[in-house]
Amino acid sequence: MNTATTKNPIEGHYERGPSVIADSDVTTVECQKIYYRQVNEAVRAAFGAGAKSVRLVGVNGQRYIGTGIKGKDLRIEVHGTPGQDLAMLMDGPTLEVFGNAQDGVGNTMNAGTVIIHGNAGDVLGYGMRGGRVFIKGDVGYRVGIHMKAYEDLRPIMICGGKARDFFGEYMAGGLLVLLGMESALDGPLVGGYLGTGMHGGEIYLRGEVEPWQVGKECGIFAATDEEMAALRPLLAEYCEAVGFDLEAVLAKGFTRLVPISHRPYGKLYTYL
């Protein structure tokens, strides 16, 4: 059988510094078998030494890549399958993944752009308060849960495939878009409990949803021409990043979901 073999297979990841090759354009970090702490230390050290672009190769399961990194003009490239909490609390950089991502991408992210040329897992953009997450493929459960906006901060997440249940659950602000362009998942564009508990922000879906799929806190509307015109530049940017044809994306009608109340449970636990 064709399975990976290594000489010392038992211990998993080694707690030692990765090999780092710095040249003028990009600093390359060999991550294979290196424990997540040393990988992330190497990334911070590279930026600390003035690098603007870090490329991580051989990534498999290392957590917290890009977590807490600040700086607008920084770039992190991930080749492989990054672990949980990718770009958590990230503030500014552009992080691009050539592969699938796991759970918790963009957790409480502040600013910057995450581009994933593959699928991503569950609980993406949890409490995200700014920046952009562009995912080419399918996403899992509880995507965009409790995304929020504040003054000029407005988080944006666009998913190119299908999503499962609880998309936009408890959403408090920002923008969530689901396209259903390419998908390996069976079933509808999105599962049930869509926007359940939603009290801020907006969700755009390319296609239609059945009322049962949508939480009772949401209103379901066909997107108007003005709304689509406003969305177009963002979709153009997304298509450019992940390689979809903008016209093909726009060839289908969009559905818009917005909360009908900004305090859906205002009376739940109070005396009437």
Added chain:
Amino acid sequence: MEYGSRPAYSAESPFKIHGGCGLMGICDESGSLMSGELAIRAMAAQHDRGNGLGGGFAGYGIYPEFPDHFCFHMMYHDAQGKEAAEAVFDQYFVVDLAEPLPTRPVKGIVDAPLLWRYFLTLSESRLESMGMTPEDYIVHVVMFINTTVDGAFVASSGKNMGAFKGVGFPEEIGHYFLVEEYEGHTWVGHNRFPTNTPGWWGGAHPFTLIDWSIVHNGEISSYGINSRYLDAFGYKCTLGTDTEVVAYLFDLLLRCHKLPLELACKVLASPLWSEIDRMPEDEQAVMQSLRAVYGPAMLNGPFAIVLGFNGGMVALNDRIKLRPLAAARQGSILMVASEESAIREVLTSPDEAWAPKAGEPVIARVKGLDWPIHGDLYPPSGDESCAAADVKDSRETVEVS
């Protein structure tokens, strides 16, 4: 000479440490054997999902020299527990081989119980006089030892399989038991982060009964009602971890009540009533019956589980996917794990990788082995005949008695 009274084995139970879990399952549907090293590596890749308070593996097809013997892996608190359990074996079985489980010293693995294995056969006449099947007999003995023999616990009791588990990180435990030296067609593995119950050797995953083994990430909030329900069928929960009920529930549903696998999964991960309301009428009737008949067997709370057995493997999530589960296929190998990276640690170029849907089982079936599950709703994988299409159509009309 006088000794102080021996502390009960449950003396470790006051320990309680808060924290998730990690799991894996791999099955080569062609029946080819794989080293346990693959299972160890997949768990080592998920090291940080546990906290060193429990790791374990179960392998199938690992005892080709004794394929028809029931193999008991035992944990003993002390020589007295061993003596008492061996007296039970002598009474209930013919013991063809008794030996210590091979182990090697591993840094970090301390306070191991006495670990022994026994290859046992049953006397036909005894079975006949008791009117029991061999499997019923084994279940009876396992429950008897776990409940009445202080200081002795059955880690596994199936044919051509065994569980290797204890307190430590899974790669340490795997190393300790030399798991990489065994070869099996199916492996399950677990990394524990105990949240509600003690981290002790008997409480590590997998939980097993005869051929069934279960690894679980999550918590079974319905443990109380599940264990009381199981008690009525003679299953005694003694190991102090919620996952134990899942192993016994699968035995009850699949072996005793002969439910088709898909329906057993719907018992454990019941569709929500709102979902049932949207089903076609005949399917509604089936699901309503399941919930009415098997209400106390429903698992409430978050879970991702892998069920291993001689014949294959089943992975299942709770109905709203409150715990992660990834799956991939490469040739004849089906693999599942809490994280995709753990799969990619072992399978270098999967043909497909996906996230299983909540409440829908991912099933691997080993070619050439008996399928120990009754009333197939679906045909074996790769067998797409006209008859198979008919079987699929009958899904909605299947009767539950």
